[in-house]
Amino acid sequence: xxxxxxxxxxxxxxxxxxxxxxxxxxxxxxxxxxxxxxxxxxxxxxxxxxxxxxxxxxxxxxxxxxxxxxxxxxxxxxxxxxxxxxxxxxxxxxxxxxxxxxxxxxxxxx
Amino acid sequence: xxxxxxxxxxxxxxxxxxxxxxxxxxxxxxxxxxxxxxxxxxxxxxxxxxxxxxxxxxxxxxxxxxxxxxxxxxxxxxxxxxxxxxxxxxxxxxxxxxxxxxxxxxxxxxxxx
Numbered sequence: 001x002x003x004x005x006x007x008x009x010x011x012x013x014x015x016x017x018x019x020x021x022x023x024x025x026x027x028x029x030x031x032x033x034x035x036x037x038x039x040x041x042x043x044x045x046x047x048x049x050x051x052x053x054x055x056x057x058x059x060x061x062x063x064x065x066x067x068x069x070x071x072x073x074x075x076x077x078x079x080x081x082x083x084x085x086x087x088x089x090x091x092x093x094x095x096x097x098x099x100x101x102x103x104x105x106x107x108x109x110x
Numbered sequence: 111x112x113x114x115x116x117x118x119x120x121x122x123x124x125x126x127x128x129x130x131x132x133x134x135x136x137x138x139x140x141x142x143x144x145x146x147x148x149x150x151x152x153x154x155x156x157x158x159x160x161x162x163x164x165x166x167x168x169x170x171x172x173x174x175x176x177x178x179x180x181x182x183x184x185x186x187x188x189x190x191x192x193x194x195x196x197x198x199x200x201x202x203x204x205x206x207x208x209x210x211x212x213x214x215x216x217x218x219x220x221x222x223x
Contacts, residue, residue, distance in 0.1 A: 036212075038153075042214075042216065043114075043200050043202070043214025043215055043216055043217055044153070044200070044202075044212075044214050045214065046211050046212060046213070087153075095166070096141055096143050096158045096160075096165070096166060096204065096212070097143070097155040097158060097166045097168065098143075098145075098153075098155060098212065099155065100145075100152055100153035100154075101152070102152060103152075
């Protein structure tokens with residue numbers, strides 16, 4: 001079941017921040033927000049996850065609104081290698097059955 | 111540390127045949143999940159195994175089955191192949207029952223003619 005809504009595509013200039021939005025208005029209290037990406041012809045790659053606090057790692061930052069109904073993945077300095085389909089996934093902790101949806105196709109433009 | 115490996119990488123089968131795909135998880139990982147990716151349906155969850163037990167199953171017919179061995183290696187089998195089974199089959203492993211860090215293999219591209 002689709003629990004998230006993402007724009008189908010976005011462009012971003014190389015070197016600029018890429019901000020990818022995700023709506024998950026029906027998220028419940030024990031569900032996390034995960035982000036994965038899939039670069040062409042490769043398997044998906046885990047990026048980041050969070051419950052209600054903002055998170056940052058070496059790849060990206062995740063900003064979750066206070067009501068947890070939406071989130072934004074931020075790639076601070078997009079490169080051409082960040083061109084991929086980005087998936088926002090809502091899942092209960094302890095569950096491994098990722099539902100990928102259609103994702104956002106991010107194109108980084110030179 | 112070696113990543114998730116899948117064999118074979120490419121496979122061509124005929125309708126009605128059966129096929130077995132193999133997945134070797136990252137060393138120490140005990141959970142293995144399988145996904146099917148097609149242009150029309152996108153990435154869909156097939157099933158997940160943890161310590162040789164199937165814990166979750168997606169909405170696929172009984173022709174799709176799998177198993178996991180004591181060394182965590184996993185196989186999936188598709189019997190009575192149909193044209194619609196042509197897809198990229200992806201395997202992912204994780205250390206435990208946490209979904210946040212699943213590591214995916216390169217996939218097996220199955221073509222059914």
